[in-house]
Amino acid sequence: MAALIGLAPVISDILDKFLPDKTQAEAAKLEVFKAAQAQQLAELKAMSDIAAAQSATNSVEAASTRLFVAGWRPFVGWICGFAVGFKFIGGPILFMVAQALGHPVTLPSIETEELWPLLLGMLGLGGLRTVEKVKGAA
Structure with missing residues (x-):
């Protein structure tokens, strides 16, 4: 075209x-x-x-x-949030605690190459909604 x-x-x-x-x-x-x-x-x-x-x-x-109609977006958001939280907060804390107690721990690797576009897209839409609320348009 x-x-x-x-x-x-x-x-x-x-x-x-x-x-x-x-x-x-x-x-x-x-x-x-x-x-x-x-x-x-x-x-x-x-x-x-x-x-x-x-x-x-x-x-x-x-x-x-219906949960399976309206609930998939929040579900994906929670999964992304848990994955980021584990990668940057929960996982390192678990690793430090395990090392301090003398237990060798190998944490699972979370591949964020696929996670970030999904999470940032969802947050970008949420961010626009916040801007609307602040400006009084929502």
Whole structure:
């Protein structure tokens, strides 16, 4: 879809070479740029429609009283919170206590490469909600 937008300058150069009348070339270029803008606008509208549909779905899920419908987001948030808490607080404390008591302990390694995007995405959405509350928009 974005091909027409990227090709507009190339098409413009081609029109300059093949259309000797400058007025005709400018009119053709204008049509190419209008088509590129229309295409870009259609893509933005499609993305906006998808975001609006997802927002409506999220609202319906959040309003549900069923645990498996409304509860999966908090569940994922709690799992991420526990994982980060264990990685940076609970695990090191457990390791130090075990070492102080003379027990060799090998703690499980938590791979955070997959955890951080999920947690930060959830916190980013929560952060926006906080901004709304502070500004009085919520």
